[in-house]
Amino acid sequence: MKTAPVVADILLPQGFAFSSTTAGIKVSGSPDFALVEAFQGAAAAAMFTTNRVMAAPLIVDRDHLKRSRGRMRALVVNSGNANCATGKHGIDGCQAVCRAVADELVCDPEEVFPSSTGVIGVPFPAEKLINAVPTLVSARRAEPDAARHFARAIMTTDTRMKIAASRFKRGKSEVTLFGVCKGAGMIHPRLATMLVYLFSDVEATPAELQPMLAEAVRVSFNRVNIDGDTSTNDTVLLLASGESGVKLSTVAAQFAPALAGVCQALAKQIVSDGEGVRHVVNLHIEGARDDAEASQVAKAISNSALVKTAWAGSDPNWGRILAAVGYSGAAVDPSKVDIFFGRHQVCGKGMAAPFNEAEVHTYLSQPVFDVRVRLGRGKVSGTFWTCDLTAEYVRINADYRT
Numbered sequence: 340m341k342t343a344p345v346v347a348d349i350l351l352p353q354g355f356a357f358s359s360t361t362a363g364i365k366v367s368g369s370p371d372f373a374l375v376e377a378f379q380g381a382a383a384a385a386m387f388t389t390n391r392v393m394a395a396p397l398i399v400d401r402d403h404l405k406r407s408r409g410r411m412r413a414l415v416v417n418s419g420n421a422n423c424a425t426g427k428h429g430i431d432g433c434q435a436v437c438r439a440v441a442d443e444l445v446c447d448p449e450e451v452f453p454s455s456t457g458v459i460g461v462p463f464p465a466e467k468l469i470n471a472v473p474t475l476v477s478a479r480r481a482e483p484d485a486a487r488h489f490a491r492a493i494m495t496t497d498t499r500m501k502i503a504a505s506r507f508k509r510g511k512s513e514v515t516l517f518g519v520c521k522g523a524g525m526i527h528p529r530l531a532t533m534l535v536y537l538f539s540d541v542e543a544t545p546a547e548l549q550p551m552l553a554e555a556v557r558v559s560f561n562r563v564n565i566d567g568d569t570s571t572n573d574t575v576l577l578l579a580s581g582e583s584g585v586k587l588s589t590v591a592a593q594f595a596p597a598l599a600g601v602c603q604a605l606a607k608q609i610v611s612d613g614e615g616v617r618h619v620v621n622l623h624i625e626g627a628r629d630d631a632e633a634s635q636v637a638k639a640i641s642n643s644a645l646v647k648t649a650w651a652g653s654d655p656n657w658g659r660i661l662a663a664v665g666y667s668g669a670a671v672d673p674s675k676v677d678i679f680f681g682r683h684q685v686c687g688k689g690m691a692a693p694f695n696e697a698e699v700h701t702y703l704s705q706p707v708f709d710v711r712v713r714l715g716r717g718k719v720s721g722t723f724w725t726c727d728l729t730a731e732y733v734r735i736n737a738d739y740r741t
Contacts, residue, residue, distance in 0.1 A: 520534060622710050
């Protein structure tokens with residue numbers, strides 16, 4: 340049985356409704372408050388930032404997942420305020436919003452999963468959100484347009500909404516996966532300023548979902564890097580309503596690659612919408628000892644400001660990549676390292692390989708290009724997604740608060 344390819348379209352799983360509204364957090368007046376309801380509740384699995392500075396909603400989320408034993412009735416997201424570094428006031432406000440949503444949906448507060456994204460250190464305007472809850476709840480719809488509005492309401496510096504979906508058959512039934520995310524800056528492996536929400540109508544337990552989510556995150560969101568910053572609010576949430584009637588245990592071989600595919604599609608959209616990005620780079624690390632070593636080398640390369648600014652100028656400066664490999668911490672032998680830009684080999688056995696400078700410059704001028712680094716240490720390979728670093732990135736982040 341084949342899994343359907345990932346599509347950038349709205350394929351809604353059964354059992355979920357979406358809504359969004361304007362609570363008045365964003366100065367622009369754009370929608371900034373969004374909701375997803377699981378009509379009959381949903382099994383939940385989640386992963387969070389590794390930053391020791393953790394936003395209030397993540398603290399509440401961990402508590403709610405534990406108290407509800409991984410069952411969620413609703414997801415609620417605000418944009419424009421990160422509710423981070425806000426102390427007890429931020430946690431109290433987050434819990435108050437959850438209670439307001441729970442009162443409207445007639446469920447327990449711990450069945451509400453909150454998220455926030457925006458500026459750190461600004462007092463959390465809980466009252467604005469609480470006042471908007473009745474409108475938010477009454478607007479929920481199990482319709483594609485409602486899902487699109489949800490995707491737009493969670494955006495901050497994103498320039499476009501990010502969605503992906505997959506669907507496959509099991510006998511006469513269908514299982515659908517739909518993913519929505521936001522993220523454009525503070526993007527770094529081990530999660531970043533990204534909020535990712537994945538919805539499926541497969542029937543599963545939280546214990547079944549968690550390892551599948553962890554593996555999907557490993558090969559997707561943990562392989563993207565825009566600027567090397569790990570955020571305080573990063574969240575990946577997977578909800579399974581069970582409304583398809585298809586048990587996960589019977590379709591695990593189809594569900595796992597479908598989930599990974601949706602996550603990879605979203606991860607690539609995050610990189611392509613990175614702040615100031617002009618070039619998206621498919622970074623292939625080959626010949627590593629293991630996956631951890633491949634990730635270690637990829638991280639060093641994609642974190643290097645010198646490498647990223649060379650990419651911004653379409654400059655085939657392979658020496659900067661070789662230097663990053665050397666300080667990555669991997670026990671490489673420089674005399675075994677090869678580097679390619681697309682089909683063009685620019686470094687062989689740790690030294691310059693003859694290449695046509697003009698041709699390679701033209702190749703690197705494309706919006707998307709491939710960089711391949713052979714380490715010559717083993718048989719493990721991995722693909723990572725990163726980008727250049729431009730003056731526009733500096734402008735966006737210099738003016739972010741003002």
